[in-house]
Amino acid sequence: MNRKYPLPKLECMRIEGYDLYQCPMVIDFNKKLNIVFGTNGLGKTTLLTMIQYAIIGPYCGAQKSRNYGGEQKKRRPIYEKNFFRNRMYEINECAFVRICFSINNDKYDVKHSLYKHSLISVVCNGKKIEGEEISYDNYETKFFSKKAKNLDKYLIYNYHQELLKSTGLPDENSFIVMMNEIMFFTEDRDYIFWNEDTGKLLIAKYFMDSEKYLKYEEAQQLVKMYDSQARLKTYEMSFIKKFLGNEPLKKKDDIDREKYLQRLTENNQDIERCKELLCKMNEQLYKLDKERIENRIKYEQCVKEISDLDNKWYENIFPDEYQEKYKRYEPAISHKRCPFCGSEGIVLPKHIDQCFFCGERIEIKENIDLKELDIQKRNKEIERDILQNNFGVLKGEICEIRKKIRDGEKKLNELLETENKLKIQLDQTEDENYRKYRKMELEKKELINELEKAKAVERKMRKEIDRGVDGVFQEYYGIFKKYASSFFGITQTVNLKLVGNKEDRLFKIQLNGSDRETYYDMSESQRVFLDLSYRLSILDYFHLNSYFICETPDSTLDLIFEDNAVKTFSNYISAGNSLILSANARNSTLILKLAEQYKSNIGIINLLDKSRIGYNNSGELKSLEISKFL
Numbered sequence: 232m233n234r235k236y237p238l239p240k241l242e243c244m245r246i247e248g249y250d251l252y253q254c255p256m257v258i259d260f261n262k263k264l265n266i267v268f269g270t271n272g273l274g275k276t277t278l279l280t281m282i283q284y285a286i287i288g289p290y291c292g293a294q295k296s297r298n299y300g301g302e303q304k305k306r307r308p309i310y311e312k313n314f315f316r317n318r319m320y321e322i323n324e325c326a327f328v329r330i331c332f333s334i335n336n337d338k339y340d341v342k343h344s345l346y347k348h349s350l351i352s353v354v355c356n357g358k359k360i361e362g363e364e365i366s367y368d369n370y371e372t373k374f375f376s377k378k379a380k381n382l383d384k385y386l387i388y389n390y391h392q393e394l395l396k397s398t399g400l401p402d403e404n405s406f407i408v409m410m411n412e413i414m415f416f417t418e419d420r421d422y423i424f425w426n427e428d429t430g431k432l433l434i435a436k437y438f439m440d441s442e443k444y445l446k447y448e449e450a451q452q453l454v455k456m457y458d459s460q461a462r463l464k465t466y467e468m469s470f471i472k473k474f475l476g477n478e479p480l481k482k483k484d485d486i487d488r489e490k491y492l493q494r495l496t497e498n499n500q501d502i503e504r505c506k507e508l509l510c511k512m513n514e515q516l517y518k519l520d521k522e523r524i525e526n527r528i529k530y531e532q533c534v535k536e537i538s539d540l541d542n543k544w545y546e547n548i549f550p551d552e553y554q555e556k557y558k559r560y561e562p563a564i565s566h567k568r569c570p571f572c573g574s575e576g577i578v579l580p581k582h583i584d585q586c587f588f589c590g591e592r593i594e595i596k597e598n599i600d601l602k603e604l605d606i607q608k609r610n611k612e613i614e615r616d617i618l619q620n621n622f623g624v625l626k627g628e629i630c631e632i633r634k635k636i637r638d639g640e641k642k643l644n645e646l647l648e649t650e651n652k653l654k655i656q657l658d659q660t661e662d663e664n665y666r667k668y669r670k671m672e673l674e675k676k677e678l679i680n681e682l683e684k685a686k687a688v689e690r691k692m693r694k695e696i697d698r699g700v701d702g703v704f705q706e707y708y709g710i711f712k713k714y715a716s717s718f719f720g721i722t723q724t725v726n727l728k729l730v731g732n733k734e735d736r737l738f739k740i741q742l743n744g745s746d747r748e749t750y751y752d753m754s755e756s757q758r759v760f761l762d763l764s765y766r767l768s769i770l771d772y773f774h775l776n777s778y779f780i781c782e783t784p785d786s787t788l789d790l791i792f793e794d795n796a797v798k799t800f801s802n803y804i805s806a807g808n809s810l811i812l813s814a815n816a817r818n819s820t821l822i823l824k825l826a827e828q829y830k831s832n833i834g835i836i837n838l839l840d841k842s843r844i845g846y847n848n849s850g851e852l853k854s855l856e857i858s859k860f861l
Contacts, residue, residue, distance in 0.1 A: 236398050237335040238409065239286055240776040241809060248326035249345050251277060251318050253841050260778075260811075261834030263804050264825060267813040268857065269838030275813045276418065277318055278836070279780050280310075282811070283415055285330035285341060288367050288387070289314065289348045290407045293429065305375050307407065312368055315345040320843065327351060334397035335775070341390070353390045360393060362386030409774075413766050418782045422750050422758060424740070424765045450689040457682035464675040471668055495653045498646060505643045509636060516632050523625045530618040533611055540608045704729050710772040714764035717798040719757070756788050760799060767803045778809040785814075785821040793820040800825060818856050826857060 241260040246252055251274045267275050292308035316322065326345040333339065340354040348367040353360040362385050365373075370387045382388040391403040400406050412421075412429050423429045708727050715725040719742070726741040740747050740761060750758040763781070770777040788796060804810050814822045816839070826833055 235773060235775045236400055237775040238398065238414070238770075238777040239332040239334055239339075241282070241778055242331040242333065244282065244285060244328065244330045246281070246326075246328050246345075248323040249315070249328070250320050250323065250843050252838075252843060256841055258836055259834060260809065261832055262809055263832040264829040265809065265811045265834040265836065266822065266826065267811070267836045267838065268816070269842060270816045273838040273842040273844055274318070275838060276782065277315070278838070279415070279417075279782060279811070279813060281315070281328055281345075282330070282780065283410055284310075284315070285328045285343055286332065287407055287410050288343065288350060290367075290411060292411055293408045294404045307371060307404070309348070309367055309371065312348050312366070314348075316347070319345075322346070333776075334394070337393075337397040339397075350387050350390060353386065353393070355393050360386065360389050362389045413769055414777065414779055416763060416766065416779070416781045416784075418786070420759065420762075422762045424738075424762045425750055447689075447692045450685060450692055453685040454682065454689050457678055457685050461675060461678040461682055464671055464678060468668065468671050468675070471671075491653055495650065498650050498653060502643065502646045502650065505639060505646060509639045509643065512632055512636050512639065516629065516636065519625055519629050519632065523622065523629065526618055526622045526625060530615065530622065533615045533618060537608060537611045537615065540604060540611065543604065707768070707772050711764060711768040713802055714767050714771075714799055715761060717802055718760040718764060718792065718795045720795050756792050759784070759788070760792070760796060764799065767799070770808065771803065771806045776807065776809075778811060779803060780811045782813045783815060784812060785819045788821060790820070794824070796821050797824045797828070801828065804829070814857070816855060823856050 240262075243260060244258045246256040247254055249256075267278055269275050289310040289312075290307055291310050294305060294307050315326075319326065324346045327342055328345055329340070329342040331338070331340050338356050340352075342351040342353075343349070344351055349364055350367075351364065362383075365385050365387065367387065370385060373385075374382065374388075383392075391406075394406055395401075395403060398406060400409075408429070412423055711727055712725065715727075719725050724741075724743050726744075728739040728741060728746075730739050742753065742757070747753055750762075753761065763784075767779060770779060784796065784800075785793070800810055800812075810825075812822065812825070826835075
């Protein structure tokens with residue numbers, strides 16, 4: 232009999248300060264069926280994602296590893312740090328989600344921030360877990376750092392360790408994979424049955440003990456690392472061959488070294504002259520650009536002084552009514568444009584005591600020295616025009632020198648390329664290239680040897696997995712067939728074949744005696760519910776008290792399969808598990824029949840009422856059959 236790993240059993244969740252919903256929003260999860268109901272845009276997906284986030288944080292996939300610069304870098308994908316914050320209408324730094332769940336006999340009360348990705352508090356069996364609060368982004372950087380020390384001072388780490396004790400899983404990555412890859416079937420429809428990496432991970436975890444599982448994971452990562460490094464070395468060698476035109480040779484025909492050295496010397500002199508000229512042109516460009524900026528500063532100051540003089544004239548000598556009208560049109564007049572049609576150069580200069588429009592004389596105070604003010608203004612206008620003209624000249628000079636710099640840089644690149652080609656012709660360069668290339672060949676050979684060793688270890692461990700699979704396959708297959716057959720029906724034959732280490736995956740599916748190598752060999756409804764059957768059978772066979780989240784399962788479902796889909800989900804609930812579905816505001820046979828079957832054990836989260844946006848068309852809502860359950 233296989234070992235069963237307990238998983239979270241949801242009890243209740245509370246959302247505070249998050250204005251996508253009417254808060255405080257409290258959800259009491261039903262032990263059998265829960266339906267998140269609402270129209271598009273009310274936050275169904277956000278709420279389902281929040282359930283997962285409330286338990287494990289922002290993780291959204293299995294651990295990944297890549298090779299960078301000869302070193303293996305690991306990471307665990309997480310949601311963008313503002314994932315929940317971006318869905319707020321008014322930002323609230325105090326927004327949080329709190330969830331209560333149990334794993335086996337352990338009771339958890341966990342609180343996460345919705346403003347930032349951070350774990351705020353954890354209480355397990357009435358005892359507060361201690362640790363420093365840190366964002367998940369920063370924690371992940373520290374977790375995968377070479378100097379990962381003192382992680383136990385962080386709350387996230389201590390929470391993960393507590394979860395491992397409760398579930399019995401070998402590491403936190405196993406728990407994260409289970410929550411994301413198995414227990415949450417999103418509208419993206421990522422099919423894990425045909426996913427080689429996920430399949431290896433799941434089978435290794437379930438059919439091997441914890442220590443062997445970790446060693447198998449290390450073996451897989453070594454294969455990936457050596458394979459990546461060998462590919463990189465091959466690419467580097469190909470690049471050298473392409474650059475030189477062929478593979479470097481140990482010896483080359485004699486060449487006129489003096490001639491090539493002379494050409495190289497002359498070319499280097501040209502390079503230095505070109506660099507010196509570019510340096511001077513850049514200095515000149517800097518100087519001109521500085522003058523241009525200073526010109527603009529003086530120009531703006533001059534325009535301001537002209538405006539100040541205008542204000543002085545009209546605030547002191549003209550009636551307020553005229554002053555207000557003049558200020559409206561003065562900017563256009565001062566730039567020699569008609570304030571009415573925008574034409575340039577047609578506003579004739581007037582005396583200061585004449586109306587700018589009709590030329591009629593305006594009564595002014597006799598003690599104002601109009602001539603002096605007029606002279607000051609005209610001088611400033613002349614200064615402004617000179618500055619504007621100089622600005623145009625500076626712009627032209629800057630454009631010209633920038634063109635010269637681009638031409639100079641192009642010439643410098645050509646000279647540098649010529650220098651490299653000349654060096655290649657010299658014996659010492661050829662010898663160095665040869666040594667480098669042969670060294671790469673040896674390094675590649677060593678990497679290939681290490682790769683073969685790593686593959687041999689992985690194959691050996693894979694055979695151990697096969698033996699483990701052989702021991703429980705028939706028992707597991709009975710659970711899988713219960714789910715798959717309930718969906719496909721008695722008229723179709725579904726078989727799960729054990730492939731073992733002969734191919735990259737352990738299982739193959741047969742439908743009516745025909746192998747279905749990829750999900751393209753099945754209809755959309757068939758591939759969805761085959762994948763669901765795979766997930767539900769894993770949860771049923773290997774776990775206790777699990778829950779399963781499925782977004783809009785009826786969105787791609789053929790009408791003839793809806794009754795069968797109800798049976799599939801009912802099998803899962805009957806095994807003592809909890810099901811969470813999202814449903815759009817439309818009549819759905821699948822949702823209605825499940826709701827009717829579990830009407831005494833159903834929890835409906837009605838986002839038509841709980842969403843901030845709400846829904847006011849009660850007439851349309853009453854026409855839906857599901858309305859009787861709301």
